[in-house]
Amino acid sequence: MKLTGNTIFIPGATSGIGLGLALRLADAGNMVIVAGRRSEKLADIAAEHPGIQAVRLDVSDPDDISRVAADVQQRFPDTNVLITMAGIMEAEDLHTADFLATAERAVTTNLLGTLRLVGAFTEFLQSKPDATIVTVSSGLAFVPLVPTATYSATKAAIHSFTESLRFQLADTSVGVLELVPPAVQTDLMPGQAEADWAMPLTDFLDEVVRLLPDATDEILVERVGFLRHAEARGTYSDTLVQLASTVH
Structure with a gap:
């Protein structure tokens, strides 16, 4: 993916990795459109960063995805990059069966939200000569975090889906990348923003921006390697236990 001259739509970019990446990409010379559920946060971003456009979107609502996708494609017809950043982790x-409500929220937002966004943009992006879809999985797609079982499962599904999407779109102008973050110091989970087991956000963004221009499939910062390659290295079981005992 080229690092400048794009028009980029990033649902889930009102905080954390999404907002940080949006700001880096805007500074690199791209038109960036961020989306999220919190209107007040969107207004703040637009006011503080005049070059960034903001639209309200609830990725758990399929009708909202259809409406916003059509609006973005009409108002920003040069859009050539979709980054499906929106996600929740609980x-x-x-x-007991009490976990099901939490699990359903995760599946609706993390998995169905991504699939619906891809579905809303795939045909449109194929009309662009140089387009990219970036999905966002997690190191936990490869070794689950026991307390967040469904989150981990949705990210494993995103990884698998992205592999198929890349192969199916290989005969088009659309490249498909998968961003695979480790734990990063954000507010995704309580206490994570200050946790020493999480990667500083600035360091993560620095490495992602450096890797992005040459990426052809997965975007892997060095710190996620112990998760991504655990099975191949024969360390899967030990890593699973380590995560369960370290991250609370």
Whole structure:
């Protein structure tokens, strides 16, 4: 993916990795459109960063995805990059069926939200000579975090879906990348923004921006390697136990 001269739509970019990446990409010379559920946060971003456009979008609502996708494609016809950043992460206790409400929220937002966004943009992006879809999975797609079982499962599904999407779109102008973050110091989970087991956000963004121009499939910062390659290295079981005992 070229690092400048794009028009980029990023649902889920009102905080954390999404907002950080949006700001880096805007500074690199791209038109960036961010989307999220919180109108007040969107207004703040647009006011503080005049070059960034903001639209309200609830990715858990399929009708909202259809409406916003049509609006973005009409108002920003040069859009050639979609980054499906929106996601939620909540702990679950699987001892009873009480976890199902949490699990359903994760599936609706993380998995169905991504699939619906891709569905809303794939045909449109194929009309562009140089387009990219970037999905966002997680190191937990490869070794799950036990307390967030469904989050981990949705990210594993995103990884698998992205592999198929890349192969199916290989005969088009649309490249497909998968961003695979490790734990990063954001507010995704309580206490994570200050946790020493999470990667500083600035360091993560620095490495992603450096890797992005040459990426052809997965965008892997060095710190996610112990998760991404655990099975191949024969360390899967130990890593699973380590995560379960370290991250609370």
